[in-house]
Amino acid sequence: MCGIVGCILKDKEKPVAPILLECVENLDYRGYDSVGIATFDGSIHVKKDKGKIPEVDEKLNLADMPGNFGIAHVRWPSTGVPSKINAHPQLDQAGTIAVVHNGSLKNYDELKGELIADGFKFKSTTDTEVIPHLIRKYMNEGFDLEHAFRKTIERLDGSYAIAVICEEENNKILATRYQSPLKIGVSDDAYFISSDIPAIIDYTRKIILPAEGEMIILDESGVKVHDENGNEIEKETVLIPWTAQMANKGEHPYFMIKEILEQPDAVEFTLDEMDNIRKIVDDLDNIKNICFVACGTSYHASLSGKYLIQHLAKIKTDVVLASEFKYTADTLDEDTLVIFISQSGETLDSMNALRIAKETSPTLAIVNNIGSSMTEEAKYTIITQAGPEKGVAATKTYIAQLTAIYLFAGLLAKDDDLIEELHKVPNYIREVLEKSEEIEVLSKRYSFAEDLFYLGRGFSYPIALEGALKLKEISLIHAEGYASGELKHGPLALINHRVPVIVILPPGSDYEETMVNLEEVKARKAIILSICAEGDGKAECKSRDVFTINPNVSEMVAPLVYTVPLQLLAYYVTLEKGHDPDKPENLAKVITV
Numbered sequence: 237m238c239g240i241v242g243c244i245l246k247d248k249e250k251p252v253a254p255i256l257l258e259c260v261e262n263l264d265y266r267g268y269d270s271v272g273i274a275t276f277d278g279s280i281h282v283k284k285d286k287g288k289i290p291e292v293d294e295k296l297n298l299a300d301m302p303g304n305f306g307i308a309h310v311r312w313p314s315t316g317v318p319s320k321i322n323a324h325p326q327l328d329q330a331g332t333i334a335v336v337h338n339g340s341l342k343n344y345d346e347l348k349g350e351l352i353a354d355g356f357k358f359k360s361t362t363d364t365e366v367i368p369h370l371i372r373k374y375m376n377e378g379f380d381l382e383h384a385f386r387k388t389i390e391r392l393d394g395s396y397a398i399a400v401i402c403e404e405e406n407n408k409i410l411a412t413r414y415q416s417p418l419k420i421g422v423s424d425d426a427y428f429i430s431s432d433i434p435a436i437i438d439y440t441r442k443i444i445l446p447a448e449g450e451m452i453i454l455d456e457s458g459v460k461v462h463d464e465n466g467n468e469i470e471k472e473t474v475l476i477p478w479t480a481q482m483a484n485k486g487e488h489p490y491f492m493i494k495e496i497l498e499q500p501d502a503v504e505f506t507l508d509e510m511d512n513i514r515k516i517v518d519d520l521d522n523i524k525n526i527c528f529v530a531c532g533t534s535y536h537a538s539l540s541g542k543y544l545i546q547h548l549a550k551i552k553t554d555v556v557l558a559s560e561f562k563y564t565a566d567t568l569d570e571d572t573l574v575i576f577i578s579q580s581g582e583t584l585d586s587m588n589a590l591r592i593a594k595e596t597s598p599t600l601a602i603v604n605n606i607g608s609s610m611t612e613e614a615k616y617t618i619i620t621q622a623g624p625e626k627g628v629a630a631t632k633t634y635i636a637q638l639t640a641i642y643l644f645a646g647l648l649a650k651d652d653d654l655i656e657e658l659h660k661v662p663n664y665i666r667e668v669l670e671k672s673e674e675i676e677v678l679s680k681r682y683s684f685a686e687d688l689f690y691l692g693r694g695f696s697y698p699i700a701l702e703g704a705l706k707l708k709e710i711s712l713i714h715a716e717g718y719a720s721g722e723l724k725h726g727p728l729a730l731i732n733h734r735v736p737v738i739v740i741l742p743p744g745s746d747y748e749e750t751m752v753n754l755e756e757v758k759a760r761k762a763i764i765l766s767i768c769a770e771g772d773g774k775a776e777c778k779s780r781d782v783f784t785i786n787p788n789v790s791e792m793v794a795p796l797v798y799t800v801p802l803q804l805l806a807y808y809v810t811l812e813k814g815h816d817p818d819k820p821e822n823l824a825k826v827i828t829v
């Protein structure tokens with residue numbers, strides 16, 4: 237999705253453009269097709285174009301712009317094709333007001349019509365361009381920048397995080413947000429606004445979290461936040477426990493592999509949240525039903541939560557895709573805990589569902605991004621301690637989500653054995669990672685495939701879904717995750733000697749039935765790769781390949797461990813196919829539309 241940044245340096249002589257460039261580079265994981273910067277040094281300077289940051293930088297030398305303050309943007313199009321003219325910043329007619337915007341405006345057509353009737357001329361086909369024109373219209377009517385911006389915001393219907401600079405009031409950046417993320421950063425030398433913390437983490441860990449509708453004013457003397465009536469309000473500054481090193485690739489070629497390797501730590505640090513989770517569980521004594529709501533990988537973590545909570549705590553648990561939530565919302569009541577699982581804490585489908593759910597039910601958000609919108613709106617919050625994740629494919633945040641969900645379920649069911657078992661998971665994952673070369677070799681044997689199936693049963697069904705999603709989103713190979721008993725009800729027709737089938741076979745009560753399903757695909761000559769326990773002679777003899785896991789990993793905790801070789805497989809197959817695993821085509825890390 238789009239990302240915005242603004243920075244004002246206290247030192248008037250120092251150029252801000254190199255810093256803005258570095259910050260938007262740090263936002264590139266959100267997904268984008270164009271980039272732009274506006275700075276001020278007596279007049280507004282703009283450089284922008286369609287393309288990836290290195291290409292545009294090579295052409296325009298983005299760091300070479302005068303002025304000690306400015307705004308920057310990476311664009312993921314929602315309205316208007318990717319083009320130079322549609323790239324942000326968007327300007328008013330005279331080029332004296334520059335705006336960057338993340339979000340989308342539902343009523344831009346109507347506003348555009350009104351502005352055109354008033355004589356304003358539009359250059360782009362974006363929704364954003366109405367914003368600088370509206371600000372100019374109100375400034376023409378005699379309002380100062382802050383009032384003109386406020387009146388503009390009142391006219392907008394949609395989601396937005398917006399930053400503005402203006403030639404007449406040339407010492408400040410104004411910004412605000414509604415249903416789109418925005419953070420304020422404070423350092424000794426500069427003040428920032430940014431869509432995401434990783435963009436500015438190289439400069440500061442001191443963050444202020446503005447609420448929806450608040451107006452942020454950055455100038456050389458500091459940060460002011462005004463409420464909706466223009467009154468200045470005190471805001472707390474929080475120290476983010478993330479470091480710049482955590483948000484950088486370091487010696488690794490891609491974020492995805494760095495993040496896969498960080499998974500033992502993600503589990504350990506999330507286990508440290510046990511006391512916080514216990515407080516929430518203690519407060520939820522009367523809960524009769526649970527409903528998980530999430531998208532994508534977070535949905536798969538939720539599905540594991542359903543199996544676990546029903547098994548251990550015997551509480552009826554549903555899982556609903558956030559985009560489908562409104563169709564089941566009528567069945568909620570105050571005895572149903574609605575749990576939102578999200579890496580970003582910003583996904584719009586989940587946010588919309590949260591806003592509906594909180595009307596009737598207690599809500600819990602399990603998110604990785606500190607200060608994200610879901611943490612503001614949910615009654616209870618658990619922060620997973622995976623640190624910043626930049627690869628579009630969620631890996632360590634997924635394992636951290638599972639850790640938090642398993643802790644929650646274990647505490648809810650008062651199951652000390654599970655909690656003890658969870659503390660062994662980091663080492664089980666380390667053992668898998670130590671054998672990642674085996675997966676690298678296997679990837680060469682599977683990258684030819686055009687279609688793959690992943691099969692699992694019970695606790696292993698979500699593993700199959702997640703393995704397939706990882707592969708398809710980054711390698712662009714078609715993959716399906718199936719409950720292994722369901723295959724015979726249709727998809728078995730697609731199995732033949734060209735189709736690899738990956739079977740998730742942890743030891744436990746589902747083993748024999750899954751083995752029957754393995755036989756079914758073997759009879760149709762499928763190429764079988766089993767993920768099974770060390771010493772599983774049966775699986776070894778019936779599969780073309782096996783990847784083995786510590787036999788002490790039970791089927792119940794298998795999602796936390798058996799998923800890891802599938803992440804590695806997706807990663808290495810993607811490299812084998814020559815794609816970038818961090819930035820798959822057409823996908824963004826944070827989906828706020």
Ligand code: AGP
Nearest residue numbers: 532533534578579580583629630
């Ligand atoms: C994960 O690999 C995907 N990129 C995607 O499915 C993601 O999990 C989904 O968009 C939900 O995001 P969230 O966890 O930030 O809400």
